[in-house]
Structure formats: C-alpha cells, structure tokens
Amino acid sequence: MNNQRMQKFIVKYSINYPSGKKWVTQKEVYAITQFGAKDVIYWLHKNKDVSIISVEPIYQYSALAVYGGNHTVGER
Numbered sequence: 001m002n003n004q005r006m007q008k009f010i011v012k013y014s015i016n017y018p019s020g021k022k023w024v025t026q027k028e029v030y031a032i033t034q035f036g037a038k039d040v041i042y043w044l045h046k047n048k049d050v051s052i053i054s055v056e057p058i059y060q061y062s063a064l065a066v067y068g069g070n071h072t073v074g075e076r
Contacts, residue, residue: 006061006062007030009029009058010058011027011029012055013027016048027041
C-alpha cells in the first residue's frame, strides 16, 4: 500500500448493555479508511457490545504519512 496520511473521522456508535439500555455517543478518531475508524472503536471497547451507527470523514489529515497495513489498529 502507498504511504497515506491518516484522516480524522467522527464515529457515532452505541454501547448495548445486557439490561437493554443503550448508550449512544460519538468520538473523533484518526484512521486511513472508514474500516480503520471502525476498528479503532471496536478495539477501544473490545469487552462491550458495540454497534456502529455512522462514520463521517471530516477531511482533516495528520501531518505525517504512514504505510498502511493490517498489523496496526486504524491502518486498514
């Protein structure tokens, strides 16, 4: 994969609790693609039941270029 800059995404997601309650929130994350942004949220809340509602790019980029791969969270 070519070297690319990481992009900022706003990810809206919900955490589903066993009691039936849902907690909906959003977070800004840096990733190369939308799939990578989802991976970051799943990794942050790996012990919880998480549902991704939306992933929206902000079109702001990080300064440094990275070589993407499947070995690091957010670089998919």
